Amino acid sequence: MVEPALETQTIVGLEIHVQLKTATKMFCGCPVKYDAEPNSCVCPVCLGHPGALPVINRQAVEASLLVAAALNCEIASRTKWDRKSYYYPDMPKNYQISQYDQPLGGPGFFEIPTAAGTKRIRIRRAHLEEDAGKNIHDTPGCTLVDLNRAGTPLLEIVTEPDIASADEAYSFCVELQRLVAYLGVSEASMQKGQMRFEPNVNVVIRQDGHEHKTPISEVKNLNSFRSVRNAVNYEHDRQVIAWQADPRYLFGEAPNENRGWNDDKGVTEFQRGKEAAHDYRYFPDPDLVPLVVADELVRSIQTSISELPLARRKRLCEEIGLTTKDADTIVGHRPTADLFDAALSAGAPPDVLGKQFVNVWLRLANDRHGEVTDLGVDAARMAALATITKRGTVNKTAANRLAETMLDRAESPEHLAKELGLIQVRDSAATQAWVDEAFAGSEQAVRDALTSPKKAKKAAGFLRGQVMRISQGQADPNLVGQLIEKKLSEAAQK
Ligand code: ZN
Ligand code: MN
Numbered sequence: 001m002v003e004p005a006l007e008t009q010t011i012v013g014l015e016i017h018v019q020l021k022t023a024t025k026m027f028c029g030c031p032v033k034y035d036a037e038p039n040s041c042v043c044p045v046c047l048g049h050p051g052a053l054p055v056i057n058r059q060a061v062e063a064s065l066l067v068a069a070a071l072n073c074e075i076a077s078r079t080k081w082d083r084k085s086y087y088y089p090d091m092p093k094n095y096q097i098s099q100y101d102q103p104l105g106g107p108g109f110f111e112i113p114t115a116a117g118t119k120r121i122r123i124r125r126a127h128l129e130e131d132a133g134k135n136i137h138d139t140p141g142c143t144l145v146d147l148n149r150a151g152t153p154l155l156e157i158v159t160e161p162d163i164a165s166a167d168e169a170y171s172f173c174v175e176l177q178r179l180v181a182y183l184g185v186s187e188a189s190m191q192k193g194q195m196r197f198e199p200n201v202n203v204v205i206r207q208d209g210h211e212h213k214t215p216i217s218e219v220k221n222l223n224s225f226r227s228v229r230n231a232v233n234y235e236h237d238r239q240v241i242a243w244q245a246d247p248r249y250l251f252g253e254a255p256n257e258n259r260g261w262n263d264d265k266g267v268t269e270f271q272r273g274k275e276a277a278h279d280y281r282y283f284p285d286p287d288l289v290p291l292v293v294a295d296e297l298v299r300s301i302q303t304s305i306s307e308l309p310l311a312r313r314k315r316l317c318e319e320i321g322l323t324t325k326d327a328d329t330i331v332g333h334r335p336t337a338d339l340f341d342a343a344l345s346a347g348a349p350p351d352v353l354g355k356q357f358v359n360v361w362l363r364l365a366n367d368r369h370g371e372v373t374d375l376g377v378d379a380a381r382m383a384a385l386a387t388i389t390k391r392g393t394v395n396k397t398a399a400n401r402l403a404e405t406m407l408d409r410a411e412s413p414e415h416l417a418k419e420l421g422l423i424q425v426r427d428s429a430a431t432q433a434w435v436d437e438a439f440a441g442s443e444q445a446v447r448d449a450l451t452s453p454k455k456a457k458k459a460a461g462f463l464r465g466q467v468m469r470i471s472q473g474q475a476d477p478n479l480v481g482q483l484i485e486k487k488l489s490e491a492a493q494k
Pocket of ligand 1: 025028029030041042043044045046047151
């Protein structure tokens with residue numbers, strides 16, 4: 001345990017690899033497929049055969065530019081490709097093509113929600129590179145290599161060490177995953193290893209007016225948000241304890257480390273001392289031309305990014321009055337969010353649409369195990385239903401029934417409401433007649449409402465239900481409530 005009296009501050013910078021959703025690999029025409037037969041999506045380029053020449057994938061460059069722009073990064077007008085040398089069986093070329101000193105995206109920032117409000121995390125860089133293959137250790141006595149993944153485009157995003165806790169690291173990863181999914185550039189599935197997180201963690205310890213900084217540990221290849229949070233928390237405690245055991249455990253004195261996360265034990269384990277850049281012998285790839293990014297392309301990408309998920313969620317909560325959970329659900333699937341906004345633009349009253357979208361449309365989609373965009377009801381008709389509900393042409397119960405009918409029939413909701421007899425009757429004489437009929441047929445409830453304070457509320461509710469039943473759902477519930485109350489108080493005075 002860390003001494004409670006000790007004042008400590010966690011410092012985290014994140015490196016994140018995002019696998020881009022492109023049709024083909026970064027430098028060859030092989031398809032990017034997650035579950036193909038091992039070594040079936042390979043060619044001389046991604047196998048690193050001598051003399052094979054790489055060609056840049058434009059789709060991957062554009063997807064990266066989109067993310068870089070969404071992260072408020074400066075976009076380089078000219079970048080180049082570098083070879084990062086290392087030897088692994090899953091990397092037959094013995095180098096990875098990456099971007100060393102001229103990344104596609106330069107300094108930027110990304111805003112994340114934290115317990116203390118929105119926090120801005122600076123982005124150091126975003127660059128494009130290729131993935132390695134996979135070593136598979138499930139056969140005793142040997143390791144198998146699948147090179148289908150070798151050459152898949154990866155976007156690497158590096159933050160400044162602005163993240164101050166395990167919870168903030170968690171939040172950053174969640175938001176970034178939402179962003180890349182929202183932009184449509186990555187499936188961003190954790191299960192498929194399409195996003196991998198590497199927190200660089202150290203701790204500032206304050207004691208007796210002195211500050212001590214521990215060496216940095218980079219925890220490699222985390223593939224869940226939970227493991228990011230757990231690994232950062234674990235590293236904080238481990239590093240403070242290591243410093244307490246040996247005061248020379250300090251940044252600049254003891255080496256930085258690469259560590260692996262052992263999820264079963266809930267600990268990080270030492271892997272090796274951390275490489276410095278010169279260990280990789282970076283040099284420009286002589287097989288690839290530098291990449292020149294046209295100003296027009298950058299401009300068109302920047303204008304194509306409208307409202308990002310965090311801002312959109314905030315708007316839905318603050319302006320429409322949705323709960324955070326409902327706003328998350330809508331914004332989590334971009335076509336759903338676009339449909340919602342299209343219904344707003346089509347003139348739907350925001351308050352009614354907000355409730356109806358969640359309680360009616362999303363529920364109907366959920367019942368059918370599909371998305372709300374698959375219901376076959378367009379924004380204009382959703383707006384029309386919200387509008388006639390707001391006006392009181394139909395009541396809430398009738399609107400629910402109408403929505404279900406709209407799934408099968410293309411007429412306007414107002415037309416359907418007339419045909420199905422769902423138009424709300426607000427005529428007081430007609431409503432009074434229904435109330436009178438309900439009272440006459442529910443003597444027990446009327447007695448309870450008048451004589452038993454305990455049962456009064458339930459009895460009044462029963463009477464309301466009777467009126468709605470007798471009116472076949474056409475009565476205005478508000479008017480019904482008023483008339484019942486009036487009739488009861490008249491009866492009580494007798
Ligand atoms: Zn290939
Ligand atoms: Mn990398």
